[in-house]
Amino acid sequence: MFAVRGDRSGEFAAHAAHASAASAEGVVLPRPLRRVVRFVVSLCSGRIAIPAHTGKVSLVGFYSAIAVYGVVVGGHGPAVSQAITSFAGFAIEDVKVSGNEQTSEIDILQLLGLDGSTSLLGLDIAAARQSLTELPWVESAEVRKVYPSRVEVALRERKAYGIWQHGTELSLIEKSGSVIAPLRDNKFASLPLFVGRDAETAASEVEKEFARFPEVASRIKAYVRVAGRRWDIHLDNGVVVKLPEEGVSDALARLSRLDAEQQILSRDIAAVDLRLPDRTTVQLTPEAQERRLAAVEERRKALKKAGQNI
Structure with missing residues (x-):
């Protein structure tokens, strides 16, 4: 765009002089307005030249402002930021996971939302850590950015102590x-x-009681809770x-001694x-019970026969 010059500069100057004369004869403008008036008069008279391409730059700035406003209002800011920073060389290309014995790396990558174009700058560390702790085996998680394109994940997993059967x-x-x-x-x-x-x-408490009696503990197949108050122990036989x-503890000492x-x-x-506490009751199996009854009957018959012979 060219500077405004030409034959009409004299006319603009005349108008400016007339305005100045009117101001001198009448109302005196405040100092800030006087500066504005002088700038406008200088611009119109051609004493101030407008730089080249000012119009094009202004047009680009106007449309850029509209685009930014649309992105913000439409909620596309994070996506645009991800795209720009990924294009600039900050796309996550490497993920190092440690401490995951039971947790699948695929589950970790899915929770982090890594799709090959995710920007390291746009990765929310706090949100990633919170998402990882929601996995069943994860007790705590640490996530660290290593610029320009690497993420390190360190997990601390929970330890399985036993199997709990509730219903089926x-x-x-x-x-x-x-x-x-x-x-x-x-x-x-x-x-x-x-x-x-x-x-x-109550699992850890009862198993601790058996720690003093390893010969019995080694044969246990299941600990069965009865009425939420006591235990029945099922052995491997x-x-x-x-x-x-x-x-x-006293009951187990008695059992171990027997x-x-x-x-x-x-x-x-x-x-x-x-x-x-004062007695131990033994229940026979049905087969053993039958054998015992048969033995008792045989003994009774033998005693009866011996009495008749006398």
Whole structure:
């Protein structure tokens, strides 16, 4: 755009002089307005030249402002920022994950929302950390940016302590009793099994009682919670040991002594009842019961026959 010059400059100057004369004769303009008037008069008279391409630059600025306004109002700011920064060389190209024994890397990448064009500058660390802690196995997570294109994820996973059976469902639990996730495979089959309502919260306490009696603990197949008050212990040979509500340690000491002296847990029995502190009740299996009745009957007959002979 060219400077405004030409034959009409004299006419503009005349008008300016007339305005100045009118101002001199009448109202005196304030100082800021006087500067504006002088600038307008100079511009119109051609004493101030307009730089070349000013119109084009103004037009580009106007349309740019409209575009920015549309992006902000439409809520496309994050997407545009991601695209620009990714194009500038900050796209995430490498993700290093550590500490994930049970958590899949695919699940981690999906939660972070990494699709190959995600910008490292646009990655929200706090939101990423919060999303990762919502995974079943993740106890805590740390996410770190390594510029220009790398993300490092360090996980601390929860530790499976046992298997809890509630109804027909099987779940992995922590030592505190918190449920981690449903049991999906046989990877954790060697963990102790706790069955029944409230069994998950009392699991660590009862297992601690058996720590002093490893010869019995090594044979346990399941810990069954009864009425939320006491435990029945199912052994690997099918024998059930009924523990009392209180005095579990004393009852286990009695059981351990009986097994050492009489191998009671290896006999053909169905259950050992330790609920009463002053007695131990042994329940035979149906087959053993039949054999016992037969033996008693034979003995009765033998005694009767011996009495008749006398």
